[in-house]
Amino acid sequence: MHSSTRFDIIAIGGSAGSLSVVARLLKALPGEMDTPVVLIMHRLKNVSSELNRLLAFGRPIQEPEDKERMKAGHIYLAPQNYHLLLEADGTFSLDYSELVHYSRPAIDESFYSIADAYGKRALGILLSGANADGAEGLARIVKNGGAGIVQDPMEAEFRIMPQAAIDMSADIKIMKTDEIISFIKDQYHTK
Amino acid sequence: MVEEISNTELQELIFIIQHQYGYDFSDYAQASLKRRFIRFMGHAQLEKLAELKLQLQTDPDFFKKMVEYITVNVTEMFRDPQFYQLLRDDVLPRLATYPIIKIWHAGCATGEEVYSMAIMLQEAGLLERSRIYATDMNAANLEKANTGIVPLRWMKDYTHNYIQSGGLHDFSDYYTARYDSAIINPALRRNIIFFQHNLVTDHVFNEFQLICCRNVFIYFNRTLQERVVTLFYDSLAPRGYLALGMKESLLFSKERKKFEVVNGPNKIFRRKY
Incomplete structure (x- = not known):
């Protein structure tokens, strides 16, 4: 049975110190949740990452191909060397242009496109990280009516990334990992 | 702002x-x-x-x-080394059976992948009988590509890519360093023609054994991708090869049945007949 929720997409960005948090969040996702999740993690160029292996619990994590349509309940990981953008019709568009915040994928670029395409139906979550990528993007999601959560900088291994988002918008919720999990679960209580 | x-x-x-x-x-x-x-x-x-x-x-x-x-013009020499390794090991030996090998680099940006191809053809002893047509819609890109000048600061990365792709020579033999530039050996450029061609509006202009169009499709919607796949099909010799970027796919194209998959992860396809 599908549970109703206000979100059509959950986008999670993270950098240094975020991997274990992402793992905890994904493990805790309600089984009946059908909202697709998009992960944008900073990764090393041309180095095949272990993320997929580390994060492989229950639901498969896939790197989308260009123009692939997002499917209910799937978890997508931004492929290395591309910015991952969402189109309004629910398909992915990849982009191989300049690095942003020294990174490709850049969290900001995904968040901007999600804010544009999904408006209030987007939930953005920004975790631990050692630079400010994702902060402006999360503020944009919130500005366009979506919900924005950062990992509490007190808990985050690297506080710069969540703190940058907090400094940018007063409407961003600050939560510890457990609270983020409860927040997501609350969205999916079958009504 | x-x-x-x-x-x-x-x-x-x-x-x-x-x-x-x-x-x-x-x-x-x-x-x-x-x-x-x-x-x-x-x-x-x-x-x-x-x-x-x-x-x-x-x-x-x-x-x-x-x-x-x-128009995005970010590119690299030997971008995705494992793709180049496959070209070197599996595709070039097949192309070697043709008296003249015609290759089209569509959307070549500033030419780094074109020169990579020329290096591999040279090493396979095929450059002499190859003709590389390198096109882009952006005239400034082509001008830059035609000079064969690459910023020297990238050469360390490119050398690494080259070695990873299975290159066995000394990469520095292929360019001359001057100030902060690397000038690609002019002998590698002798069979390359750069000219303007817009995939959105222009048509078939020759028949090729290999078309490389890597990380260009991503900027197009499905309608335009469909047009360009048809253009490529019509521009390929029967059994000719098509190479796309690592995350680009023919999966969503109506034309996909006209191609066979040579290598899925590295996005190498072949016109069926």
């Missing part, structure tokens, strides 16, 4: 460009096209969309600069 462009505003920009300059961006992927316009406005220090529209309507040089900026 402009942070967002609405769909209506994007359509207006596309209309102005099409109407005034004949370039058609209407089937580019919207998310990345919006992003390019926004980045260009930051680059040109324009505060408002109205300023961008006005400049476009009144200044052809400005338009030219904008097209050069918004």
Whole structure:
């Protein structure tokens, strides 16, 4: 049975110190949740990452191909060397242009496109990280009516990334990992 | 500073460009096209969309600069080394059976992948009988590509890519370093022709044994991708090869049944007949 929720997409960005948090969040996702999740993690160029292996619990994590349509309940990981953008019709568009915040994928670029395409139906979550990528993007999601959560900088291994988002918008919720999990679960209580 | 462009505003920009300059961006992927316009406005220090529209309507040089900026030209030599390894090991030996090998690099940007191909053909002893047609819609890219000059600071990465792709020679034999530039050995350029070709509007111009079009499709929507796949099919000799970028796919194309998959992960396809 599908549970109703206000979100059509959950986008999670993270950098240094975020991997274990992402793992905890994904493990805790309600089984009946059908909202697709998009992960944008900073990764090393041309180095095949272990993320997929580390994060492989229950639901498969896939790197989308260009123009692939997002499917209910799937978890997508931004492929290395591309910015991952969402189109309004629910398909992915990849982009191989300049690095942003020294990174490709850049969290900001995904968040901007999600804010544009999904408006209030987007939930953005920004975790631990050692630079400010994702902060402006999360503020944009919130500005366009979506919900924005950062990992509490007190808990985050690297506080710069969540703190940058907090400094940018007063409407961003600050939560510890457990609270983020409860927040997501609350969205999916079958009504 | 402009942070967002609405769909209506994007359509207006596309209309102005099409109407005034004949370039058609209407089937580019919207998310990345919006992003390019926004980045260009930051680059040109324009505060408002109205300023961008006005400049476009009144200044052809400005338009030219904008097209050069918004069409992405990020590239590398031996980008995705495992792809080049496959070309070297599996594709080139098959191409070697043709008396003349014709290759099309569509959307070649500043030519780094074209020169990579020339190096591999040289090492396979095939460069002499190869003709490489390298095209792009962006004239500034082609001019740059034609000089064969690459910033020296990238050569360390490119050397690494080259070695990873299975290259056995001393990579520095292929260029001369001068100040902060690397000049590609002119002998490698002898069978390369650079010229302007726009995948959106232009047609078949030759028949090829191999077409490389890597990380160009991603900027197109499905409609335009479909057109270009057909253009490539019509431009390939029977059993000719098509190479796309690592995350590009023929999966969503109606034409996919006309191609066989040579290597799925590395996106090498072959025209069936």
